[in-house]
Amino acid sequence: MGKLRSGTVGLRFTLLYAAVFLASGIGLLALAYVASGGDVTGVAPEQRPPDPGGAEQHIRDLERQLVDVHAQQSRQLLVGSLIALVVMAGVSLLLGRALAGRVLRPLRLITAATRRISAENLHQRLAVAGPADEVKELADTVDSLLARLEASFAAQRRFVGNASHELRTPLATIRASLDVAVAKPHPAAQTVALAGRLRTELDRVDHLLDGFLVLARAQHGAFVDRASVHLDELAVEALTARAADIAAKSLTVDVEVGADAWTRGSRALLSRMVENVVDNAIVHNEEGDWIRVSTDHDGAEARLVVETGGRVLDQDQVDRLAQPFERLGADRTGSEKGSGLGLSIVAAIAEAHGGRLVLRARPEGGLRVEAALPSAAGCAEVAP
16 A cells, blocks of 8 residues: 555545544444443342331432442443544554545556556557446546647658758759849849858758658657667767868867767667757857766766866756757857757657757756666677
């Protein structure tokens, strides 16, 4: 039986049952006490006195004896009733707790099952068996709600994926039209300048659509390319690919990679996760500042940690960075390079692999990004 906490329904049920039980016991004892008020026993018979004068005195003595016996019986009954009431109080609490636990057990099972269901396993149902009572009706209602949520999540993911794919066709058409216009003999200078600006915007839209596709795939959580992946290798690859951008900003990079930061999952998605973390550290860093990249594991988790310097950030704002299109301050809002999906993609990929994203504002300034994934340390399989 689960422990009853203060303020819970189980505690209220226990007190209610105990109160009703005690009230019934008190009523029963009161009736017994009232009913025994005229019952007098235990008076020994006396011999008749020899003379009339002594008989009257003897009658008065008998009456006093009867009063004393009745008072003694009343006191004994009262003491016995109080003792019985105290015992019944303890018994009523125990019985009340047992009854409350039994009545609330189906609700506790429903609560535990509901907590285990998240966006990644909405296909699970409570499927409570038993008579068609209020508890089963509640469970069936929750199952119906989960079915609607599952359908809504699936429709949202399909829409994002399909829309992203379909929008690539008109973008390709616009890009081809720009190429044709610029390829004409002696194009006007204004046409060339406009084509350059449009290509820049098309690249941003294309990057945004690519982010939507990755986000939808990560949230779907179905990986056909699951394999052992080395976070150390992915971190080095991401830093190497962005070496030119790091040099352009004169950033100092400190790399501390371990040897056993293995995990299992989609190499393509995990590579994108590491790239986004590194890209975030470069794009939203200050000129001439620094980046620290490290990987490690503790047997249960493999971690990638990327830290940057900079100004002191508000932790409340940092906590929202894992949401799509959330940025810090005006410098990020007006960024020409960020789509606002970087860290939200990181969070979705980490959660899809059973991990988590932890964002912390460094007390001395800057941001600490930690992606923690289930460890597969010691795995000899080499990721493709």
